[in-house]
Amino acid sequence: MLSKKQIFSKGILAVAPHMFSVIPFGIVCGAIGIELGFSPILVYAMSIIIFGGASQIVFLQLLSGGASALIAVTSVGVINSRHLLYGAVLSEYLEKLSFIKKLLISYLVVDQGFAESNKFFQKNRNETHLHYHLLGSGGTLWVCWQISTLAGIILGSFVPEELGLKFAVPLTFIAIVVQDIKKLDHVIVMITCGLSSLLFFDAPFKSYIIISPIIALFVAALVLRLKK
Amino acid sequence: MTWLTIIIAGIITYFMRMTMVALVDRDLLGEKVKAVLAYVPSAVFPAIIFPGIFINDYGTFIEMNDPKIFGAIIAILVGYFSKNVIATIISGLFSYWIIIFLL
Numbered sequence: 001m002l003s004k005k006q007i008f009s010k011g012i013l014a015v016a017p018h019m020f021s022v023i024p025f026g027i028v029c030g031a032i033g034i035e036l037g038f039s040p041i042l043v044y045a046m047s048i049i050i051f052g053g054a055s056q057i058v059f060l061q062l063l064s065g066g067a068s069a070l071i072a073v074t075s076v077g078v079i080n081s082r083h084l085l086y087g088a089v090l091s092e093y094l095e096k097l098s099f100i101k102k103l104l105i106s107y108l109v110v111d112q113g114f115a116e117s118n119k120f121f122q123k124n125r126n127e128t129h130l131h132y133h134l135l136g137s138g139g140t141l142w143v144c145w146q147i148s149t150l151a152g153i154i155l156g157s158f159v160p161e162e163l164g165l166k167f168a169v170p171l172t173f174i175a176i177v178v179q180d181i182k183k184l185d186h187v188i189v190m191i192t193c194g195l196s197s198l199l200f201f202d203a204p205f206k207s208y209i210i211i212s213p214i215i216a217l218f219v220a221a222l223v224l225r226l227k228k
Numbered sequence: 229m230t231w232l233t234i235i236i237a238g239i240i241t242y243f244m245r246m247t248m249v250a251l252v253d254r255d256l257l258g259e260k261v262k263a264v265l266a267y268v269p270s271a272v273f274p275a276i277i278f279p280g281i282f283i284n285d286y287g288t289f290i291e292m293n294d295p296k297i298f299g300a301i302i303a304i305l306v307g308y309f310s311k312n313v314i315a316t317i318i319s320g321l322f323s324y325w326i327i328i329f330l331l
Contacts (some may be wrong), residue, residue, distance in 0.1 A: 007302070017314040018317075020314075020317045042230060042231065043275050045231075049237075049238035050234065050237055051241070055237075055283040059234075059237060063230060063233070069230075073240065076241060077237070077241070079245055083241070083244040084247060085248075085268045085272060086247055087244075087245060087247060088244075088248040088249030088267070088268075089265050090248075091248050091249050092262075097276065099250060105249070106249045106250060107242060107246040107305075115273070118269065151243045162328075163325070164324065167280070167281075167321065168321060169280050170276065170278075170280030170296075171303050171316065171320040171321065172313075172317055173277045174303050174307060174316060175313040175316035175317055176302070177273050179307075179308070179311060181304070182308075185267075189271050190271075192273070193270070193275050194274035195278070196279055197274065197278045198279065204252075208275060209275050209276075212271075213271045213275060216267070216270070216271035217267060217268070217271045220267035221264050
């Protein structure tokens with residue numbers, strides 16, 4: 001049985017490599033907000049209030065481009081709706097927590113933290129303090145996101161654009177799913193999602209980000225039926 | 229006004245994170261749904277990966293000889309065999325840089 005501290009540390013270590021994408025992305029996110037003419041306090045407040053990288057950038061771009069508040073809010077909602085899926089997966093492991101703890105820990109659920117903690121949960125179902133892994137992974141991502149967006153707000157986008165560090169974003173998610181490419185059922189689901197995302201890329205409100213997972217999960221249900 | 233918009237967007241985002249964890253009883257989900265949920269990472273992350281590789285800043289498809297495709301293939305190979313997240317990301321970035329800076 002691992003101690004709380006051990007599990008917490010494992011959570012931190014599990015997301016540490018993802019800082020290659022999170023930190024440059026945070027810097028860009030802060031810098032874009034200032035470039036688009038928003039006040040520094042407002043740009044930074046988004047990192048606390050919304051705390052969702054891609055959705056923050058889209059939100060600012062829409063508002064500065066003259067879109068209505070309704071469209072901006074809808075886009076954030078659509079982009080972040082994938083967290084419903086993360087929550088559904090994690091709920092199994094967070095069941096025993098008190099209601100208040102569930103409310104608090106939910107705030108820390110983001111892509112990379114969900115992905116790494118979910119892997120840990122699957123392998124260590126019987127540990128008692130499982131949620132400390134999510135606190136470690138989500139907490140680390142939160143702190144780094146705050147520092148990097150602040151850095152971008154204060155210093156501007158000081159990471160040279162020629163480096164193309166945006167490419168670190170797909171790479172970080174490749175690292176997350178790459179071990180599943182040995183399973184045919186997962187490959188089918190991944191390719192369905194990937195091709196759908198290209199097909200629906202121009203759909204309104206960036207909805208490809210939730211349309212493609214829904215299509216892929218339907219395919220997953222079909223695959224499960226065929227396996228039986 | 230912008231502040232109000234941000235706060236509403238934040239509340240909506242928080243509800244997306246919190247609803248399934250705190251409000252929905254997991255027993256309501258049938259066994260079939262739970263089995264399908266095991267595919268969530270494979271069903272969600274390619275929607276971030278594919279556009280990140282195949283679509284450029286202007287929203288159009290890249291050429292087939294784009295260095296990002298090469299970088300992604302290297303990252304997949306290194307990631308698969310090393311099982312190491314840092315190695316996956318670094319190898320992908322370096323192979324991408326080698327093409328754009330040296331060739």
